[in-house]
Amino acid sequence: MQNKPFFLGQIAFINTWPVYYGLHPESCNPEIQIIARPPSALNAMLHNKEIDLSAISAAEYALHFQEYKLIPHLSISSCGEVGSVCWYSRIPFSDLHHQKFLVTEDSLTSVWLSKILFQKMLGISPDFIPGKVTMDVLSDTDCKAFLCIGDQALRMQNQAQKSFPYYMDLGKAWYTLTQKPFVFGVWAARKDSLQEFSSVAKKAIEMLYRSKEQGMKSLDILSCKAAQILNLSYDSCLSYFQHLQYDLSPENIEGMKLFFHDLYDHSLIPKAVEIEFWE
Structure with a gap:
C-alpha cells in the first residue's frame, strides 16, 4: 500500500450526485480519499498535483490535456436544455x-x-x-x-x-x-498518478462506475434530497437529473471535440486538443 492516499475529487454541486451516490466514507477503500470542491478548485488541484483523479470542467481538460487521461463512460452532459x-x-x-x-x-x-x-x-x-x-x-x-x-x-x-x-x-x-450535445464536465486522472497508483486508480474508477449505476437507479431518492436542500419541488429536481447525461457516448465525444475545436479557433487554448482515454 502507498503511504500517500489516492485523492479523488468530487464537484460540490448536486449534478454529480448520481455518480457519487454509492460512495460512502465508511465503505470506501481506505487507500482512496474523496475531496469535494467547486469545479474551479478541482481544476486547479488536479493541475497542481494535489489530487489524482477528479471530475473537472471540460475546459480544464482542453487546457492541460497533455497531463491527463479521460475516464471513459463518465461525463456531465446535456443534449439540449441543461437547467443549471x-x-x-x-x-x-x-x-x-x-x-x-x-x-x-x-x-x-x-x-x-x-x-x-x-x-x-x-x-x-x-x-x-x-x-x-x-x-x-x-x-x-x-x-x-x-x-x-x-x-x-x-x-x-x-x-x-x-x-x-x-x-x-x-x-x-x-x-x-x-445540433450536438454539450459536455460540461468530465472525469480525468493525472497521467503520473495513473503510473504511481495504477492498481488503486483502477479500484477508484471501478468504484465510480458501480456508484453511478446505483445512482442512476436512485434518482427519486436524490430528487427528494435535492428538493429539500434547494427549496424546489421534487418534480423539478427529478426533471433536472433526467435531463442530464452521465455517460460519455460517441455523440457526446463529438460535441466535446467541436467545443475543443472552437476553443482553439477562438485562441482560448494554446494547442489543439488530442483526447486520450484511460484503458
Missing part, C-alpha cells in the same frame, strides 16, 4: 456588446462557452467580469446581466426572471447552434 448553466439579462442579449457581464468564478467551461456563443450567435463580445454570483445580484441595479451555474442557478430559477426577463439556457443554445 444560464444567462440572465435586464436588456436583450444583442445589446450587451462591450457591456459588463458578470460571470461566475466557479466554472471555466461555462465562461468560455459563453464567449463562443456570444460571438457565434450574436457577433458580440460583452465585457466579462469575474465575481461571485449570489442572490444579491437580483437586487443590484448596476448588474445588467450575469452567468449563473450549478446549484445557485437552480435556486434562482423562480426569482431571477422577475428582474432579468431575458434568459438563455446554454445547453439549449449550444444544441440549437450545433
